[in-house]
Amino acid sequence: MNKNYNHVKAEEEIYKLWEKYGLFSPEGSFSYRKKAGLNTREETFCVLMPPPNANAPLHCGHVTYTIQDLVARVKRMRGYKTLYLPGTDHAGFETQVVYERKLKKGGKSRLDFDKDTLFTEILNFVEENSDLAIDQLKKLGMSADWSRTVFMLEDKVVETVYDTFEKMHEDGLIYRDNYMVNYSTFHGTTFSNLETTHKETISPLYYVKYKVKGEEDHVTVATVRPETIYADVAIAVNPNDSRYDNLIGKKVINPLNGGELPIIEDGFVDAEFGTGALKITPGHDFNDYKIGERHELPVLTVIGLDGKMTEAAKEVEGMYPKPARRKVVEILERAGALEKTDENYEHGLLVDYKDGRPIEPLPLPNWFIKMEGLTQKAIKSIENGEIDFYLPRWKREILRWLKEIQDWPVSRQIVFGIEMPIWYPIKKIPNLRVTFIDNKGISHEGKIGELLEEYSIDAIKAGIQRVIAPLGAPYVVSRKSPGRDFIRETDTFDTWFSSGQWPLTTLGFPDNEDFLEYFPTDFMDTMWDILFFWIARMIIMSLYLTDEVPFKNVYIHGAITDEKGRKMSKSKGNVIDPMDLVYKYGADALRMGLLVGGNTLAKNTALSENKVRGYRNFANKIWNMARFMEMYREEESLIYQSIEDIDLDKEDREILEELNNLIRSVNNELEKYRISDAGEAIYQFMWHTVADQYIEEIKERKDKERALSVLYYVYTECLKLLHPFMPFVTEKIWQEIAGKDAPPLIISDWPSEISLDG
RNA sequence: GGGUGGUUAACUCAGUUGGUCAGAGUACCUCGCUUACAUCGAGGAAGCCGUAGGUUCGAGUCCUACACCACCCACCA
Numbered sequence: 066m067n068k069n070y071n072h073v074k075a076e077e078e079i080y081k082l083w084e085k086y087g088l089f090s091p092e093g094s095f096s097y098r099k100k101a102g103l104n105t106r107e108e109t110f111c112v113l114m115p116p117p118n119a120n121a122p123l124h125c126g127h128v129t130y131t132i133q134d135l136v137a138r139v140k141r142m143r144g145y146k147t148l149y150l151p152g153t154d155h156a157g158f159e160t161q162v163v164y165e166r167k168l169k170k171g172g173k174s175r176l177d178f179d180k181d182t183l184f185t186e187i188l189n190f191v192e193e194n195s196d197l198a199i200d201q202l203k204k205l206g207m208s209a210d211w212s213r214t215v216f217m218l219e220d221k222v223v224e225t226v227y228d229t230f231e232k233m234h235e236d237g238l239i240y241r242d243n244y245m246v247n248y249s250t251f252h253g254t255t256f257s258n259l260e261t262t263h264k265e266t267i268s269p270l271y272y273v274k275y276k277v278k279g280e281e282d283h284v285t286v287a288t289v290r291p292e293t294i295y296a297d298v299a300i301a302v303n304p305n306d307s308r309y310d311n312l313i314g315k316k317v318i319n320p321l322n323g324g325e326l327p328i329i330e331d332g333f334v335d336a337e338f339g340t341g342a343l344k345i346t347p348g349h350d351f352n353d354y355k356i357g358e359r360h361e362l363p364v365l366t367v368i369g370l371d372g373k374m375t376e377a378a379k380e381v382e383g384m385y386p387k388p389a390r391r392k393v394v395e396i397l398e399r400a401g402a403l404e405k406t407d408e409n410y411e412h413g414l415l416v417d418y419k420d421g422r423p424i425e426p427l428p429l430p431n432w433f434i435k436m437e438g439l440t441q442k443a444i445k446s447i448e449n450g451e452i453d454f455y456l457p458r459w460k461r462e463i464l465r466w467l468k469e470i471q472d473w474p475v476s477r478q479i480v481f482g483i484e485m486p487i488w489y490p491i492k493k494i495p496n497l498r499v500t501f502i503d504n505k506g507i508s509h510e511g512k513i514g515e516l517l518e519e520y521s522i523d524a525i526k527a528g529i530q531r532v533i534a535p536l537g538a539p540y541v542v543s544r545k546s547p548g549r550d551f552i553r554e555t556d557t558f559d560t561w562f563s564s565g566q567w568p569l570t571t572l573g574f575p576d577n578e579d580f581l582e583y584f585p586t587d588f589m590d591t592m593w594d595i596l597f598f599w600i601a602r603m604i605i606m607s608l609y610l611t612d613e614v615p616f617k618n619v620y621i622h623g624a625i626t627d628e629k630g631r632k633m634s635k636s637k638g639n640v641i642d643p644m645d646l647v648y649k650y651g652a653d654a655l656r657m658g659l660l661v662g663g664n665t666l667a668k669n670t671a672l673s674e675n676k677v678r679g680y681r682n683f684a685n686k687i688w689n690m691a692r693f694m695e696m697y698r699e700e701e702s703l704i705y706q707s708i709e710d711i712d713l714d715k716e717d718r719e720i721l722e723e724l725n726n727l728i729r730s731v732n733n734e735l736e737k738y739r740i741s742d743a744g745e746a747i748y749q750f751m752w753h754t755v756a757d758q759y760i761e762e763i764k765e766r767k768d769k770e771r772a773l774s775v776l777y778y779v780y781t782e783c784l785k786l787l788h789p790f791m792p793f794v795t796e797k798i799w800q801e802i803a804g805k806d807a808p809p810l811i812i813s814d815w816p817s818e819i820s821l822d823g
Numbered sequence: 824g825g826g827u828g829g830u831u832a833a834c835u836c837a838g839u840u841g842g843u844c845a846g847a848g849u850a851c852c853u854c855g856c857u858u859a860c861a862u863c864g865a866g867g868a869a870g871c872c873g874u875a876g877g878u879u880c881g882a883g884u885c886c887u888a889c890a891c892c893a894c895c896c897a898c899c900a
Contacts (some may be wrong), residue, residue, distance in 0.1 A: 069862070263898070270900085288900055338899045350900075413898060458827065462895080465826085469896085593895090612827070628835065630893085650862095664836065668894070671835050675849050682862040683845050689860035696859065742837075745847070760859080 066695055066801055070688035072651030072681070073795040074519055077155060080203060082800070083811055090210045091148045094141055094812045095451070101808040103144070110139045110145035110582040113568055113616070114209055115599070116217060120163075120194040120438050123201045125625040125633060125672055126592065128643050131656040132622060132665060133590050134207050138464050138789035139735060141208070142815040148583055150207055150571055152215035153198060155191065157482035157560040158254070162419060164190055164481070165243065175253070177529045178479045179502050180555055187481045188218070201644060206652045213579070215571045217563055218483065222570040226563045227486050227544055229610060234542050238435045241419045242534045245354045246429045247415070250372025251422040254478040255431060255758035257559065258471075259598055261424050263413030270410035271394060272340065274402045275300060278325060284309070284317055287339030289348065290413065291397060292389040294321045295378045296365040299345040301356060304330040306341050320402040321393065322379065351426050364428050365547075372425065386425075396531045429538050432453070432476035432485065432556065440467045442608040443601065445464035451614045452604070455738055456666065459596060459621045466597045475559045478531065482557030488541045489534050491522070492550050492638040496535055502528035522549065522628050565602030568615035575610075589616040592624060593668070620738055622665040629671030641672065648679035649674075653791035657683065660790055661744035683748060687787070690780060691798045697773055705774040708819065714768075717775045718761050718821060723750065724779050725818040731786050744790050750786065751783050777802075782816040 087093030098105050117123065122560070133149065141147040164187045165175055175183055233239050246255040271291050275281040284300055300317055302309040309328070314391045316325045326345075333356055334343045338345045347357030348366035357364060365376040374381045374389045380391035397403040415424040444467050446452065447460060455458040476485060478490060488804060489497055495514030502508050503524065509516065516525060532555045534540070539553070541547050563570070572580040585607070591600060594768065600619060607615035626632055627639040634640065646655045657680035663670035698704060715722070727750045734743035759779070781803070788795040789812050799810040807813075 068860075286900080291900085333899090335899050343900050346900090352898085352900080412900085462827080465896085624894095630835080662835075667836085670896095673835070673849085676835075678862080679849060682860095685862045686860065689863085691859085693859035695836090737839085739839085742839095745837080749847080756860090757864085761864095 066688070066692045068689075068692075070685050070794060072684065072793065073648065073651065076204070076206070076793045078648075079793050079796045079800070080206070080310060082796070082809065083208070088809065088811050089149070089208050090212060091146045091220075091279065095146045098144065099814050101812075103808065103812065103814050105142045105146075108145050109583050110137070110140040110147045110588075111572075111586040112147075112149045112590075113571060113586050113597075114149065114151040114207075114586045115589075116152040116215075116564070116567065117198045117202070118156040119153035119198060119216060120160060120191040121156075122197055123205075123643055125641050125643050127198075127202070128205065128625065128655060128659050128672070129590070129592065129622050129665060130202065130207060131205060131660055132210075132620060133588065134205075135656075135660060135740065135789040136620075137590050138208055138589075138792065138811065139815065142785065142813060143809070144469070144814070148210060148213075148579075150213055150215075150583075151199070151202070151207070151209035151211060152566060152567070152571055153217065154560070155187045155217045155481065157557065158252075158419070158477065158479055160191060160250070161187060161479050161481040167621075171392060175480070176530070177502075177506070180530055183480045189588065190234055196296075196495055199387075204644065204647050204652060206656065208792070213571075221573065222563065223483055225566060225570045225574055226483055228557065229566060229569075229606070230486060230558075231542060232610070233434060238439070239432060240435065241430055241432050241536065241540075243428050243430050244433070244474070245351050246431055247417075247424045248370070248427040248429060249417050249422055250368075250370065250425055251420070252417065253370070253478075255423065255429065255476070256417055257474055259559075260418050261415055262418050262420060263418045265411065266414040267409055267411050268414070270339070270407040271397075272404040272406070273320060273344075273397055274404050275326070275344075276402075278313065278316040278318055280315075282312075284312065284328070284342050285340045286344045286708065287341045287407075288344055289410065290346075290386075290390070291395045292374065292378070292381060292386050293346045293349045293367060294344065294393065295367040296346050297324075297326055297344050297719050298357060298362040298365060299346060299360065300328045301331045301334050302341060303334040303336040303342045306334075306336040306815050308341060310335075318398060320397055329360050329543045332785065333358065346426055349426055354426070354428070361661050366427065368425055368427065370427070372427075382685070388730040396527070409437060430534065430615045431474045432487075434473040434475055436470050436472050439469050439605045439609055441603045442612075443467055446604065446608060446614050449577075452616065453618045455618070455620055458618065459593065462593075463596055463601055467601060473559075475555035475562045476554075478555070479557055480555075482560065483563055485554045485556050485558060486542055486544045487554035487556075488543055488547050488551040489532065490539055490541070490550060491517075492553050494534060494538045497538065497552070498533040498535075499525060499529070500531040500576075501525050502530060503623065504528070526552060529555065561598050561602050564599060565606045566610075567599075568603055568607060569610060582638050582750060583612045584604065584611070584615070588618045588620065589770060590620040590622060593621050594624070596621065598800050620666075623668045623670045626671050627660070628671050628675065630669055630671050641674070641716060646674065646677050649791065650677045651684060653684050653794045654678070654681035656792075657744065657748075657790055661741045661748060661777060664741050666738070680791075683752065686752055686756065687784075688794065689800055690751070691761065693760060694773060694777060694780065695802060697769060701769065703770050705777045706771070708775070711771055711774055713770075713775070713821075716759070716762060716766075720775065720779055721819065722819055723754060724782060725821070728782070728786065728816050728818050744787075747783060747787050747790070749781075751787070755783065756780060784810060785813055788813075 137147050137149040229300045247261045248255050268289045270287050270289055272285050272287050275287050276283045297319055312328050343355045345356055347354045347364045367375050369375045374384050376382055381392050491513050494755055497513040500510040501511050568586055572584050574580050603615045654677045658677035662676035729755055730746050731743045784795045796810045
């Protein structure tokens with residue numbers, strides 16, 4: 066053995082060894098254990114890997130995957146038939162955004178391609194880099210069964226997703242509705258509520274005067290969006306606001322287009338805010354939409370899907386809302402309709418989570434899933450304790466969300482995703498709006514009935530970019546084209562619709578052997594940020610399809626921050642590449658830095674190079690403990706006795722007793738997922754008890770053979786306990802000292818206490 | 824507006840039913856290159872456990888209020 070442990074060489078060598086013996090597959094490790102006479106039990110244990118993006122390198126957050134790996138390794142050593150099932154995600158929207166940025170550099174945009182071409186190009190892009198994440202996960206030591214790797218867009222996943230959609234459709238859970246959606250004109254797609262956020266912004270608040278019809282009087286309304294005045298349909302005041310009593314039932318004149326707007330009463334209006342009068346614009350505001358519904362007001366829009374003001378916005382047609390706003394303000398000012406402007410009004414601007422670009426609330430036909438019945442089941446299961454969340458607060462959080470949940474808009478207007486199995490009969494829908502690229506590369510948009518006069522149906526379908534069917538249009542649910550006169554819905558499924566079925570699709574619901582054997586799974590770990598997005602959806606979907614929860618334990622870990630507890634971000638320049646640390650200090654050290662150096666259950670966990678370096682030193686320490694034993698073994702030709710045969714003296718008994726205590730407390734802590742406590746205990750015992758005390762004593766002892774036999778026993782039991790934390794160095798040492806015939810450490814029996822009676 | 828988490832040594836954090844609970848790692852200081860390891864060893868300094876009250880024989884630990892930090896949900900134009 067070398068004086069220093071070489072993690073770079075050893076980690077590569079050891080990972081190959083595990084792969085060579087096929088020990089990551091449950092069958093492989095199970096049969097090896099059986100053959101070697103190790104403990105086996107008939108129970109299975111399954112951990113699903115949250116699929117990382119197929120095409121992106123890992124970031125520090127992915128180091129938390131070592132939590133799953135640790136849990137899987139412990140169970141494997143305990144004799145469970147253990148499956149750690151990996152996969153990768155297409156990350157539809159995320160990937161498309163990355164690809165679009167790439168296109169932009171080449172002077173192009175998504176709008177230059179028909180949808181099938183764009184999809185293929187993005188898929189190729191993903192495939193070029195698809196092994197990146199997997200290779201890096203291997204470097205971290207993940208003991209996942211890569212032969213079972215599932216990619217989110219592969220056929221069996223897509224087929225299951227379609228099965229589910231068809232079932233939901235038959236069950237009447239799918240509907241299409243004109244609904245206020247979070248539309249990003251920049252990205253060209255809608256977002257769910259979870260994918261939007263409010264950004265503190267300072268914008269001018271304009272006080273606009275609306276003249277009362279037939280009177281000299283006027284009503285003043287405060288708004289940050291005067292450009293939408295064209296789409297106003299009413300003015301609302303609070304019923305208890307006596308200031309406006311005399312105006313109820315009267316009408317005001319729209320200062321921009323001269324239209325007549327009724328003055329209505331609605332309890333939503335806050336009399337304290339602004340002037341107490343609110344302009345109602347159902348086409349461009351969520352609350353106004355609801356108020357409009359209550360009062361049966363029309364829905365007008367003046368902003369198109371392209372983000373530009375429409376024809377209805379007369380003077381500012383074709384402009385983007387911001388410049389349009391400036392121009393409208395000028396117009397209002399000139400007309401004397403602008404009372405005043407509060408330049409420093411602070412408010413929350415609705416933006417998308419990805420780029421922080423403004424969200425335009427727009428009424429748009431979308432596909433929805435009725436959630437009420439689905440969530441009831443989930444709420445019940447969680448309340449019954451069928452899933453252990455470990456920390457009560459996550460259970461509370463998920464229940465709160467489930468109880469407030471609204472219907473789920475599952476259609477996205479992006480190309481890179483699973484296409485919806487929906488087809489429209491074009492003959493029956495002449496006003497179906499279609500955008501397509503002709504063979505000269507020119508884009509056309511219009512009603513299908515009119516386009517067909519000029520272009521053939523096949524030409525249109527070949528260049529299709531987007532289809533928007535009017536509300537109530539007939540459609541057919543089908544995976545394949547029902548005929549030449551049908552055109553496919555261009556919307557794709559929300560990524561979370563497919564990943565929400567991950568436990569089912571990966572295992573092969575409904576009848577695959579793996580599904581029958583491993584579902585429901587046992588352990589799920591993610592960060593709290595996708596508790597609603599993913600965990601909740603998986604629970605809902607599993608209960609819907611199988612009546613069972615998808616997993617029994619949910620471990621929610623915190624965000625990985627830099628050493629000062631700050632979020633890692635490119636702009637702050639504090640991003641750590643986990644692979645750098647793996648290279649510098651070893652995957653074991655990195656794993657320990659996270660699992661033991663911090664508390665992964667906290668909201669945040671700080672990761673620092675210092676910590677990792679400390680655990681690299683620990684790896685070297687235990688390496689040298691082995692060297693110490695090997696040195697004596699060789700020099701004095703010792704043959705270790707098995708622990709049962711040793712006539713123990715007092716010091717031996719003491720150390721063995723302490724080992725028993727360690728095993729007990731490690732089991733205890735792991736049982737409660739107190740991972741860092743378990744790791745800390747092993748660390749302390751090996752370094753400060755075994756090395757600093759027991760080994761130092763041995764140097765003085767005369768009965769070296771006996772003492773070293775005890776030491777060997779204690780030390781190797783510690784290696785086993787430590788293995789799930791630091792799989793590489795422990796296995797490497799084991800390979801050096803245990804002899805060629807010993808089964809690899811990864812599948813050796815988990816330590817149990819020994820009897821010290823008599 | 825509603826809610827959650829946090830505030831313990833210079834830094835990152837433990838401290839699980841109130842009574843060796845004032846701890847660990849890193850950093851720091853002193854000494855030591857002693858044939859397992861200097862990626863080491865021996866030793867050391869270091870904290871009014873956020874603030875103010877309260878319960879108790881006894882409180883980082885329970886209660887109340889407050890302050891500050893971080894985050895989540897909702898969004899009043």
